[in-house]
């Protein structure tokens with residue numbers, strides 16, 4: 001390996017990618033494509049590694065580390081920025097160690113879920129942004145935010161990004177004179193692509209995404225929308241049916257038809273309820289679709305602070321229905337109805353009492369004792385209302401009259417609520433006595 005330190009090392013321009021910097025360097029070096037690859041990465045084929053280079057150790061040596069350490073280059077200058085926040089703890093540690101020791105690593109294969117249809121093999125740019133860059137720096141650059149998975153839209157200019165699949169052996173920079181990609185999309189569809197792109201861009205510089213909270217917030221949101229209910233187990237088909245009707249699904253179908261194969265699978269169910277790591281783009285698409293109708297800022301902020309989006313119910317439960325073995329609705333209902341008490345039903349269903357209470361409210365059914373109790377409550381209210389109405393209509397009514405005219409109510413109260421009846425009648429006696437006393441004085 002020949003290590004010839006570079007004499008002139010240009011600084012990063014804005015959020016340009018490592019490939020963008022290399023392509024500019026290629027112009028400064030003035031040699032042929034393969035030579036630049038050898039100088040920068042000790043690999044003549046380095047021009048093909050437009051997403052991220054395997055040989056960052058060599059770059060570090062020839063630049064004397066003046067571009068920053070390997071970790072910061074990976075996370076600030078390559079699409080690894082999109083994957084790192086989603087890595088599991090042990091993967092994160094592996095990543096950090098490899099970066100710290102300048103270990104040659106096929107970064108995208110190892111940490112980027114490269115085999116997936118979700119990782120495009122294209123480079124994207126916005127002609128308006130490119131024009132601005134030429135004005136500022138006399139050359140266009142590849143912006144990292146535009147290379148992130150799901151970034152199909154320029155957030156700044158509100159237009160679709162141009163796309164290019166590098167084919168020739170060259171260090172290419174974005175074209176300026178080219179017109180922008182044409183897409184006929186409704187306002188709603190454009191908005192969802194814009195928000196998805198903004199969300200993708202917001203991952204740059206993030207250390208970790210809280211997937212547990214994201215999952216919880218998504219489930220709560222889907223529950224609010226009625227896509228899932230506490231009465232039934234979560235259905236993969238219901239989730240798919242909901243998603244295909246969103247603006248985001250329609251927009252992605254236009255902009256990336258190959259994703260149809262992914263959308264045809266029960267991917268939402270897998271993402272939310274299976275213990276497996278999933279592609280960042282799946283999480284982002286799901287989030288944007290679920291929070292459709294919310295502002296760009298709120299969608300992005302919510303993704304980074306998912307707990308803030310949860311509206312906790314007064315009983316402190318956000319997503320009850322993940323907790324249970326809630327079987328099919330009919331069976332659950334039969335168990336609840338035939339149970340003696342709420343506690344009984346909860347024990348049989350292996351869920352909390354709070355869950356049963358909510359279920360009772362939503363499914364309008366209750367255990368035997370609860371039903372008896374609620375009938376009793378209703379009867380009590382009726383009986384009291386009947387007597388109160390009589391007293392109101394006839395202020396001088398006597399106890400005997402109440403016994404006669406509200407026979408049913410009085411007899412029910414004397415059986416079930418004798419104390420209540422006694423205190424009610426005591427008021428009457430008092431009133432009558434007072435009246436009596438007044439009459440006597442005359």
Ligand SMILES: [Zn+2]
Nearest residue numbers: 126129154157
């Ligand atoms: Zn732009």
